[in-house]
Amino acid sequence: MTLSEILKQLPETDREIQAKEPPPQNAEEQKRRRRDQYPDSWGSASKFTGPDPALARKLVAEVFAGGRDRIVELIALLDSPADYKPEYLLHCLALLGTEKDQRLLARTMSAQLGTSQARPILIRELQSIGSDDAVKVLAKYLTDDKLCGDVSRAITAIGSNAAISELRKAFPKSTGKCRVTIAQNLGVLRDMKSADVLRNALRETDTDLRSVAGWALARIGDAQSADALIKAADSAQGSARAKATGSVLLLAETLAMQGKETEAARIYNHLLNTRTNPAEKYIRDAAAKHITVFML
Amino acid sequence: MKRIHRLTRRSFLKETLAAGAAISIVPRHVLGGAEQPPPSETLGGALIGVGGRGPGTYSEATKSLQAAGLGLSKLAECDVRWLDRADNKTTYTDFRRVLERKDIDIIAIATPPHWHALISIAAMEAGKDVLCEKPMTRFIGEGRAVADAEKRYGRVWQVGTFGRFSSSKDPKSILTRKILQSGLLKNCEAVHIKRGNLKVKEWSGLVNVTPQPVPKNLDWEMYCGPSPFKPYHPHRVGGTHRGYWDYEGGGLSDMGQHALDPFSWIYGKDHTAPVEIEAHAPPAHPEACGMWGWVEMKYADGFTLVLDSSEWGEPYNRKQAREVRIEDLSETDQKKVHAMPDDPPLLTFGEAVRQRKRAGGNADVAHRSSTLVHLANIAIRTGRKIRFDPERDQVVGDEDTNRLVNPPMRAPWHL
Numbered sequence: 205m206t207l208s209e210i211l212k213q214l215p216e217t218d219r220e221i222q223a224k225e226p227p228p229q230n231a232e233e234q235k236r237r238r239r240d241q242y243p244d245s246w247g248s249a250s251k252f253t254g255p256d257p258a259l260a261r262k263l264v265a266e267v268f269a270g271g272r273d274r275i276v277e278l279i280a281l282l283d284s285p286a287d288y289k290p291e292y293l294l295h296c297l298a299l300l301g302t303e304k305d306q307r308l309l310a311r312t313m314s315a316q317l318g319t320s321q322a323r324p325i326l327i328r329e330l331q332s333i334g335s336d337d338a339v340k341v342l343a344k345y346l347t348d349d350k351l352c353g354d355v356s357r358a359i360t361a362i363g364s365n366a367a368i369s370e371l372r373k374a375f376p377k378s379t380g381k382c383r384v385t386i387a388q389n390l391g392v393l394r395d396m397k398s399a400d401v402l403r404n405a406l407r408e409t410d411t412d413l414r415s416v417a418g419w420a421l422a423r424i425g426d427a428q429s430a431d432a433l434i435k436a437a438d439s440a441q442g443s444a445r446a447k448a449t450g451s452v453l454l455l456a457e458t459l460a461m462q463g464k465e466t467e468a469a470r471i472y473n474h475l476l477n478t479r480t481n482p483a484e485k486y487i488r489d490a491a492a493k494h495i496t497v498f499m500l
Numbered sequence: 501m502k503r504i505h506r507l508t509r510r511s512f513l514k515e516t517l518a519a520g521a522a523i524s525i526v527p528r529h530v531l532g533g534a535e536q537p538p539p540s541e542t543l544g545g546a547l548i549g550v551g552g553r554g555p556g557t558y559s560e561a562t563k564s565l566q567a568a569g570l571g572l573s574k575l576a577e578c579d580v581r582w583l584d585r586a587d588n589k590t591t592y593t594d595f596r597r598v599l600e601r602k603d604i605d606i607i608a609i610a611t612p613p614h615w616h617a618l619i620s621i622a623a624m625e626a627g628k629d630v631l632c633e634k635p636m637t638r639f640i641g642e643g644r645a646v647a648d649a650e651k652r653y654g655r656v657w658q659v660g661t662f663g664r665f666s667s668s669k670d671p672k673s674i675l676t677r678k679i680l681q682s683g684l685l686k687n688c689e690a691v692h693i694k695r696g697n698l699k700v701k702e703w704s705g706l707v708n709v710t711p712q713p714v715p716k717n718l719d720w721e722m723y724c725g726p727s728p729f730k731p732y733h734p735h736r737v738g739g740t741h742r743g744y745w746d747y748e749g750g751g752l753s754d755m756g757q758h759a760l761d762p763f764s765w766i767y768g769k770d771h772t773a774p775v776e777i778e779a780h781a782p783p784a785h786p787e788a789c790g791m792w793g794w795v796e797m798k799y800a801d802g803f804t805l806v807l808d809s810s811e812w813g814e815p816y817n818r819k820q821a822r823e824v825r826i827e828d829l830s831e832t833d834q835k836k837v838h839a840m841p842d843d844p845p846l847l848t849f850g851e852a853v854r855q856r857k858r859a860g861g862n863a864d865v866a867h868r869s870s871t872l873v874h875l876a877n878i879a880i881r882t883g884r885k886i887r888f889d890p891e892r893d894q895v896v897g898d899e900d901t902n903r904l905v906n907p908p909m910r911a912p913w914h915l
Contacts, residue, residue, distance in 0.1 A: 217707060253704075253791045254783045255783075257780075257782055288708040288785075296783045306900075328786060332900060356908070357909075357910070361903045384912050388912065391914070392908055415912065416911060442596075443599055446599070446627075447622070483602045484627075
């Protein structure tokens with residue numbers, strides 16, 4: 205079966221089916237058709253239904269039977285999408301392939317990433333099934349303004365040591381929103397080896413970066429950053445103050461979980477002593493409540 | 501000083517919850533005093549996300565507080581579709597500006613669900629109490645984060661579905677709950693089947709659309725928020741957002757928690773989750789929620805929960821529905837169950853705010869009922885039989901599937 209024959213077997217959307225119907229003769233018929241298709245008044249657009257699972261498996265097996273070349277052919281179709289089917293079939297390959305098939309698919313998508321016009325689609329699929337092979341290719345785009353968000357999330361979802369290492373390597377070279385997204389994901393993955401660079405990031409001018417770096421350090425449980433986080437929270441105003449104080453509380457919690465009760469208690473005591481404004485009573489209460497755990 | 505090495509965050513926060521109860525934390529608006537208005541006074545409220553369910557959600561908060569003897573005055577509304585009319589006094593587009601206001605105590609959230617967790621957490625960080633529209637979250641990891649924040653800040657959080665309150669007053673439901681909570685029922689063979697009314701086709705997404713220009717009044721960057729940034733299409737906004745994995749999870753996410761939240765209470769599943777989940781569905785689209793037939797979820801105690809959409813494929817026929825029966829127990833055990841004391845009444849949102857106690861639909865229990873929806877959707881999206889660890893909130897033995905449990909957010913938004 206050729207690729208176009210495989211694609212033809214995927215179901216049409218309701219919109220495609222509708223387009224083949226003769227136009228309604230009058231407003232009444234138009235209303236009736238709409239009512240029949242959408243019992244509720246919501247959702248006045250086409251709907252998607254995939255094929256029966258058995259047929260889908262058969263079609264997926266047909267694609268994989270064509271090996272790497274057929275996958276490359278399918279990926280090329282994504283460059284100028286005529287309809288949803290190539291994108292959907294690629295996703296079906298990711299969902300339904302055997303482990304061996306999925307490895308082939310991930311390797312092929314990684315190899316095509318450099319030349320494909322549909323990189324966001326390939327990155328999305330690699331987020332689902334990629335592994336260390338994909339990480340190396342994805343990491344090339346960690347400093348690309350347009351793609352760094354997508355690849356950073358894909359690498360973080362993979363989450364292996366290789367993934368952490370690539371994020372760590374890319375951080376010093378990154379700028380702007382790429383720098384923010386990498387810092388955040390180093391925190392998501394709790395990379396203790398990044399504590400130094402994240403601490404330095406607390407002194408940069410980008411407010412988003414400072415906030416995200418503070419949160420990342422709190423999540424990592426970096427005791428050395430306690431004073432810097434406290435200072436940032438004490439001097440912040442408005443929603444930034446609530447956010448920064450949240451990072452301080454998170455750090456104390458993480459330290460407590462790591463068995464560093466003295467450091468945690470110092471943070472809680474600081475909040476108890478400084479959040480004296482009635483509007484921040486809930487923070488004082490929270491600190492009191494948490495420190496009570498140590499005393500129980 | 502007490503050693504607490506190797507505590508998990510969940511157990512640490514649970515301990516602080518107990519500590520909080522011991523020291524009677526009371527917020528300014530309930531304490532009264534020179535700077536603090538007495539309980540009889542009206543609280544300040546804000547609605548974030550005004551379309552669709554917004555007014556209804558706010559009205560629920562108002563009614564609940566009124567029933568508890570507290571007034572609620574709406575001081576602000578916020579919506580990302582108000583770039584052309586926001587004055588940053590009573591109308592806003594950025595929820596963070598609303599949360600900065602010290603005169604606002606109560607936040608009602610009715611945005612699309614991809615914002616529920618983040619706004620809930622930010623509101624509690626800012627010292628507010630929250631009534632949040634269902635579904636609680638967009639994915640499993642968010643629910644745990646909201647529950648952590650609820651305990652960390654000692655705030656009241658209630659999900660905007662209230663079926664568990666009526667179930668908790670129904671004698672049959674109370675008996676069922678007691679049977680399951682007693683632990684006397686060995687080899688539970690009960691099968692609960694929820695058929696239909698899950699709006700699957702109604703809330704399916706589009707798969708072949710042409711991006712359109714962003715309307716001038718819409719802050720599209722903010723709308724996408726923690727979700728992947730996508731080209732604008734009107735179907736992704738305003739109710740039909742439900743058809744996209746980026747923002748919700750189809751009709752199952754929209755309607756599921758209504759049915760599954762009372763289910764969790766009745767069948768004593770508020771502190772656990774299914775361990776095996778299997779779906780019958782066509783392969784899902786990566787962006788648009790689509791059709792599915794049924795999902796079977798088994799708990800560790802043998803209990804089976806089935807969601808049958810009645811909208812695609814053959815109806816579920818693996819097992820027959822079978823209720824939990826008192827007759828399944830020996831006469832001695834039946835007496836023990838009948839002798840069990842009733843649970844304390846669930847506190848409404850208003851009562852919880854007034855008494856500074858946890859609401860009946862608090863974040864921990866809502867996290868469990870929303871997890872049912874998410875697990876079903878993960879099984880639908882992957883087509884795989886899933887094994888789940890309810891303690892760790894993780895898929896077991898399938899790393900790829902586990903990536904849907906807590907997917908990374910678009911920076912700078914994070915849990």
